[in-house]
Amino acid sequence: MISVYGRSDGSSSILSFNGSESRESIDDTKQGHQSLVEWLNETLPYLKLPWEASEEELRACLVDGTVLCNLLNQLSPGSMRMGGSFEPGCVNIERFLAAMDEMALPRFEVSDLEQGDMIPVIQSLKALKGVDSNFNDGGSQFKEASEINTSHAQILDLLKSNSLQNTSTRSLFDMLDRLLDESPQKMNHVFVSILRGIVQVVEQRISNQAENLKNQNILFRVREEKYRSRINVLETLASGTTDENELRSEEKDVLQIEKEKEHSDAELSKLKQELQIVKVTHEKQILELKLKSEKTKVELEKQLKESELRVVEAKELEKLSETKTKRWEKKEQTYKSFINHQTEALQELKATSMSLKHDVLTIGENYFQDLNYYGIKLRGVAHAAKNYQIIIEENRRLYNEVQELKGNIRVYCRIRPFLQGQNKKQTSIEYTGENGELVVANPLKQGKDTYRLFKFNKVFGPASTQEEVFLDTRPLIRSILDGYNVCIFAYGQTGSGKTYTMSGPSINSEEDWGVNYRALNDLFHLTQSRQNSVVYEVGVQMVEIYNEQVRDLLSEDGPNKRLGIWNTALPNGLAVPEASMHSVKSTEDVLELMNIGLMNRTVGATTLNEKSSRSHSVLSVHVRGVDVKTESVLRGSLHLVDLAGSERVGRSEVTGERLKEAQYINKSLSALGDVIFALAHKNPHVPYRNSKLTQVLQNSLGGQAKTLMFVQINPDEDSYAETVSTLKFAERVSGVELGAARSYKEGRDVRQLMEQVSNLKDMIAKKDEELQKFQNINGIQKRGLSKLRIVSPPRRPSLGGALTNSPRRRQGSGLLGRTTSDSADEHRHQNESRSSSKFSGGAKDNNIFEDIELLGLEDSDNEERLSDISDSCLSMGTETDGSISSGAMELTLFPETSNPPEMFEQNDNWNIKATEAYTKSRQNQTFSSVDF
Numbered sequence: 001m002i003s004v005y006g007r008s009d010g011s012s013s014i015l016s017f018n019g020s021e022s023r024e025s026i027d028d029t030k031q032g033h034q035s036l037v038e039w040l041n042e043t044l045p046y047l048k049l050p051w052e053a054s055e056e057e058l059r060a061c062l063v064d065g066t067v068l069c070n071l072l073n074q075l076s077p078g079s080m081r082m083g084g085s086f087e088p089g090c091v092n093i094e095r096f097l098a099a100m101d102e103m104a105l106p107r108f109e110v111s112d113l114e115q116g117d118m119i120p121v122i123q124s125l126k127a128l129k130g131v132d133s134n135f136n137d138g139g140s141q142f143k144e145a146s147e148i149n150t151s152h153a154q155i156l157d158l159l160k161s162n163s164l165q166n167t168s169t170r171s172l173f174d175m176l177d178r179l180l181d182e183s184p185q186k187m188n189h190v191f192v193s194i195l196r197g198i199v200q201v202v203e204q205r206i207s208n209q210a211e212n213l214k215n216q217n218i219l220f221r222v223r224e225e226k227y228r229s230r231i232n233v234l235e236t237l238a239s240g241t242t243d244e245n246e247l248r249s250e251e252k253d254v255l256q257i258e259k260e261k262e263h264s265d266a267e268l269s270k271l272k273q274e275l276q277i278v279k280v281t282h283e284k285q286i287l288e289l290k291l292k293s294e295k296t297k298v299e300l301e302k303q304l305k306e307s308e309l310r311v312v313e314a315k316e317l318e319k320l321s322e323t324k325t326k327r328w329e330k331k332e333q334t335y336k337s338f339i340n341h342q343t344e345a346l347q348e349l350k351a352t353s354m355s356l357k358h359d360v361l362t363i364g365e366n367y368f369q370d371l372n373y374y375g376i377k378l379r380g381v382a383h384a385a386k387n388y389q390i391i392i393e394e395n396r397r398l399y400n401e402v403q404e405l406k407g408n409i410r411v412y413c414r415i416r417p418f419l420q421g422q423n424k425k426q427t428s429i430e431y432t433g434e435n436g437e438l439v440v441a442n443p444l445k446q447g448k449d450t451y452r453l454f455k456f457n458k459v460f461g462p463a464s465t466q467e468e469v470f471l472d473t474r475p476l477i478r479s480i481l482d483g484y485n486v487c488i489f490a491y492g493q494t495g496s497g498k499t500y501t502m503s504g505p506s507i508n509s510e511e512d513w514g515v516n517y518r519a520l521n522d523l524f525h526l527t528q529s530r531q532n533s534v535v536y537e538v539g540v541q542m543v544e545i546y547n548e549q550v551r552d553l554l555s556e557d558g559p560n561k562r563l564g565i566w567n568t569a570l571p572n573g574l575a576v577p578e579a580s581m582h583s584v585k586s587t588e589d590v591l592e593l594m595n596i597g598l599m600n601r602t603v604g605a606t607t608l609n610e611k612s613s614r615s616h617s618v619l620s621v622h623v624r625g626v627d628v629k630t631e632s633v634l635r636g637s638l639h640l641v642d643l644a645g646s647e648r649v650g651r652s653e654v655t656g657e658r659l660k661e662a663q664y665i666n667k668s669l670s671a672l673g674d675v676i677f678a679l680a681h682k683n684p685h686v687p688y689r690n691s692k693l694t695q696v697l698q699n700s701l702g703g704q705a706k707t708l709m710f711v712q713i714n715p716d717e718d719s720y721a722e723t724v725s726t727l728k729f730a731e732r733v734s735g736v737e738l739g740a741a742r743s744y745k746e747g748r749d750v751r752q753l754m755e756q757v758s759n760l761k762d763m764i765a766k767k768d769e770e771l772q773k774f775q776n777i778n779g780i781q782k783r784g785l786s787k788l789r790i791v792s793p794p795r796r797p798s799l800g801g802a803l804t805n806s807p808r809r810r811q812g813s814g815l816l817g818r819t820t821s822d823s824a825d826e827h828r829h830q831n832e833s834r835s836s837s838k839f840s841g842g843a844k845d846n847n848i849f850e851d852i853e854l855l856g857l858e859d860s861d862n863e864e865r866l867s868d869i870s871d872s873c874l875s876m877g878t879e880t881d882g883s884i885s886s887g888a889m890e891l892t893l894f895p896e897t898s899n900p901p902e903m904f905e906q907n908d909n910w911n912i913k914a915t916e917a918y919t920k921s922r923q924n925q926t927f928s929s930v931d932f
């Protein structure tokens, strides 16, 4: 009989019915048997089987199953659990067989090993040996089965080396499960090929298993046949025996055989049953496996598809990652260059920081040096700060000393331009110099006598602006805040621009503002800039003096009621007692007040200027400053005086009220001149009480007061006489002040002169008495006086040199000096017809008349000439009138003329000489002391 036995590698060998292999393979089998024994000895050296060990020896060695289990354990340590020594051998064998099933290796039956055919056992062991050799060759199914975490690469290696064939089905399923459980991200073509490989192996295994089952079926049938034939033989044998003994023995044998048969039948039925069970189990298994394989196939296909999808995704991801990688590489490059750049910058920074450190150290050293230096300086400054107040005081004192050195009485001459619409006539102004020189030309004279030179502190030409005029006034304003009193006058004939200079033509435009507004504006600015150190209060008064009466232009009864009255106590006598005081906080307040005042001012019409004012207007500003630190109080005042017109009035032109007005004006102007003159000479007595004007200004004209007079000139040649008269008045004031600015020696001289003056005064008083007697006796009054006047020593001329050398004086009639004779000339020029008709005498008589007239001693119009008297003979000793004694005393003022009383003798020659000598000396004085 031929039987087929499935091998683990799928091949099959032909076996003979009695269990031995066919003759062709006997040698091979022998060789295989020996190599098997050899392998068993190598694997389990303690066996020490003879290399030609028989099947029975092998059976004896293997029958308890221990060696088999050890064998497996040796191949895969720990894979077999060894039973205790009390366990029957069949249990170990069953375990071994289960392991063989696991590995899908050919198995045998327990009975085969106990007493049956050893061929299946040997086959099984050979298969195991094959696995072992595979294992030793590098592929180990046990290893793989135990190491679940085999990587894809290793599984691939197994695939490549066909080792998966030797891997147990369970392990394969485990691998499969593991692979399928793995993250879908890892699924790629490798994964797919692994899956395919495993599925193929599993499929192959299933088909092999099916094949084995078929073979076993066949084997069982063969065995059944064998047993049937044996039974038949035995039955044949049983029927052929006749001998009784034989029969008995045969019966025994039959019985034995029957028994055997029964036994065999039982065995057979058992085998059949077993076979049936195995069949059913196998069929079941086949079905299950088929189902499982189909299911697995479906699943695997599904997974395959998924895997393919994932592969696609993975490819996309790969592409994406490639793009990203490129981008990152680019970025890396950028960062690298950036880092390089940064490193370079860092190096530079390090270098910079080193140099900075060095610099800082140097600076630190310098700083400490500077600190020390400034510390020392600071100490100095702190020391200086202590003395700050003292220094400020000193500064103020020095500032005012400078002002004083410039002269406490200053005269600025301003020439009015020809007015619009006025026919451009000839001007009497010939020349104006930067240094204050002014030359006027007499239109009625020719040659060198035409010109007269005057000198003032400053001359403003017709083109001068209000701003320019004020710039030279400004320093005085500061003095007020330092506690000084300042008087600013505008003197001149009607229409010469007094109001223009003091108030301006309009208060609406700042450009037009006169000294008044500008001064107050400046004052407020200064008070504000100093407010941290001194707190100032400013009060304003505005009065008008008309016909020797003081009128408050800001009276409460007037339209100015709404303005507050300044209640603050004023320094004694500084304010005008008759007038109300108004507190002002800004220039706007002042503008409002002045508008009211101007509206209230008396304005009368005259032939010269229909708007001409015939009153003096006085704007008084009183300042009280309290020093924040020391709380000391400073008081200063500013009087801004717009005088009435100074022109001489012809008797024929005005009468009555106008004449009276003119007389009052002349008287007050004359008194003002006298006061200034007396102040300039520091006379012990100043004739304030001679007019209301000087009374009002009394406390602001003396002491530390500073006086500025604007002499206003009308350039028209028709006004020549008035111009000269005005200029003389001003020059007298200015010229005297020049003297005041001189050295202490001269001051002493003046005091000596003053003593002389008082002596002369006494003498004159005596002379007056004598004269009175003489008049009484002879009935001659005026001539006697004029004679006395004539013998007066020469007066200070306005112009020296050639101009003083007048032919008129050489004629011997000019004992009054050039000024007097010129005044007479001018007067005569104006009143030519009157002079010639009234006095028909010679030139000498005319002069005498003019002198009397100028002295204001003429009965009828002595008031008219007060202006000229004041101009040419400022009184010194009396407050009452511009009488003869005034003239006499004035004449003694000059040191050069400190002659004995004999000089009063009527001696023309002496007079001429004296005049010339005086002129020369005065010239020198004038030009040496011109700079203030």
Ligand SMILES: Nc1ncnc2c1ncn2[C@@H]1O[C@H](COP(=O)(O)OP(=O)(O)OP(=O)(O)O)[C@@H](O)[C@H]1O
Pocket: 415, 416, 417, 419, 462, 492, 493, 494, 495, 496, 497, 498, 499, 500, 501, 505, 609, 611, 612, 613, 643, 644, 645, 712
């Ligand atoms: N510097 C000047 N520039 C231009 N116009 C002037 C100037 N000075 C005076 N005037 C003009 O001359 C005219 C007379 O001036 P103002 O009224 O000031 O003279 P006054 O001397 O004040 O006369 P009064 O004695 O009558 O008051 C006015 O029209 C005035 O605008």
